[in-house]
Amino acid sequence: MSEKRNPVIVVHGGAGRWHPERSQPGLAGVKKAAKVGFDIINNRGTAVDAVMEAVAVMEDDGSFNAGYGSSLNIEKEVEMEASIMDGKTLQAGAAGLLKDIRNPVRLARIVMENTDHVFVVGKGAEKLAKMFNLERRDPKTELRLKYYEQQKEALLDGKFELPKLSELIKRHIEFFELETVGAVALDKDGNVAAATSTGGFPLKLPGRIGDSPSIGCGTYADNEAGACSTTGVGEVAIRLVLAKTVCNHMGNGKTAQEGVELAVKLINRKMPAIYNHMGLIAVDSHGRIGAAHNSPNMCWAYLTPKTQEPITSLTAEIVKESL
Numbered sequence: 455m456s457e458k459r460n461p462v463i464v465v466h467g468g469a470g471r472w473h474p475e476r477s478q479p480g481l482a483g484v485k486k487a488a489k490v491g492f493d494i495i496n497n498r499g500t501a502v503d504a505v506m507e508a509v510a511v512m513e514d515d516g517s518f519n520a521g522y523g524s525s526l527n528i529e530k531e532v533e534m535e536a537s538i539m540d541g542k543t544l545q546a547g548a549a550g551l552l553k554d555i556r557n558p559v560r561l562a563r564i565v566m567e568n569t570d571h572v573f574v575v576g577k578g579a580e581k582l583a584k585m586f587n588l589e590r591r592d593p594k595t596e597l598r599l600k601y602y603e604q605q606k607e608a609l610l611d612g613k614f615e616l617p618k619l620s621e622l623i624k625r626h627i628e629f630f631e632l633e634t635v636g637a638v639a640l641d642k643d644g645n646v647a648a649a650t651s652t653g654g655f656p657l658k659l660p661g662r663i664g665d666s667p668s669i670g671c672g673t674y675a676d677n678e679a680g681a682c683s684t685t686g687v688g689e690v691a692i693r694l695v696l697a698k699t700v701c702n703h704m705g706n707g708k709t710a711q712e713g714v715e716l717a718v719k720l721i722n723r724k725m726p727a728i729y730n731h732m733g734l735i736a737v738d739s740h741g742r743i744g745a746a747h748n749s750p751n752m753c754w755a756y757l758t759p760k761t762q763e764p765i766t767s768l769t770a771e772i773v774k775e776s777l
């Protein structure tokens with residue numbers, strides 16, 4: 455049963471290594487997103503509306519790897535993806551392989567509310583976007599094109615072969631600024647929601663689908679537990695079904711903070727160190743927030759009636775131990 459709650463929103467702009475010159479725009483972006491989302495739930499809007507609009511703000515910002523400013527794949531193309539989940543109904547929607555949808559999260563919501571499916575990609579997703587008159591925008595920015603050239607040169611040393619992802623990270627960790635975006639919220643009616651959006655891992659193979667649109671991996675929400683959004687190496691979050699793992703902890707009585715920390719400890723135990731740069735945000739059904747990572751940074755913000763203004767940071771609880 456939903457009860458009256460104080461509204462809470464937590465957003466992230468990605469784990470990884472936030473370079474000093476990019477930190478201010480990142481912090482300003484998550485601050486704006488938290489404010490937009492919070493204003494919705496503070497005025498009796500739903501958690502689903504709040505996470506969607508918060509993520510849309512970050513997709514429009516240009517500072518993040520989502521929407522405008524998405525990372526490029528190995529073929530210099532953008533393939534965006536996003537998901538959203540309503541903890542009240544367990545309805546969920548996701549879309550992937552998107553080339554020019556301005557706000558992939560809005561398409562994810564269209565999938566959730568207007569189809570019988572959870573996940574639609576490629577041509578079908580593009581058709582759906584057309585049917586619902588979603589706005590288009592070329593997501594490529596000068597910055598990402600510059601990163602692409604640098605990354606490709608460094609990673610491939612001029613050779614056109616793609617080593618395994620873990621090898622890429624081991625050799626060139628400095629290039630893996632992840633910057634995926636996500637949001638979790640609890641509204642006044644006690645409903646939780648989560649949403650996540652990304653251009654995906656830089657230099658990914660065409661057609662690769664990551665954790666961000668995968669329900670249970672990058673995004674999960676259940677009123678009986680809470681909501682979670684993840685960032686980092688998508689394959690790790692998929693293999694550990696990370697967002698659902700955090701929700702299981704919260705459903706079993708752990709706080710949101712305990713849930714995300716336990717999840718990072720699990721990552722540290724199960725996955726080789728070089729491959730495990732991850733970050734998580736969560737809110738539990740009591741409105742307690744959680745944020746933890748094992749990457750150098752995670753750009754994030756939260757806002758509750760107590761804080762009045764968004765609290766922003768480039769680090770949360772950095773967890774290095776294993777379970």
Ligand code: ASP
Nearest residue numbers: 632634654664685686688
């Ligand atoms: N999780 C995203 C992916 O692997 C990357 C990120 O978090 O920035 O697609």
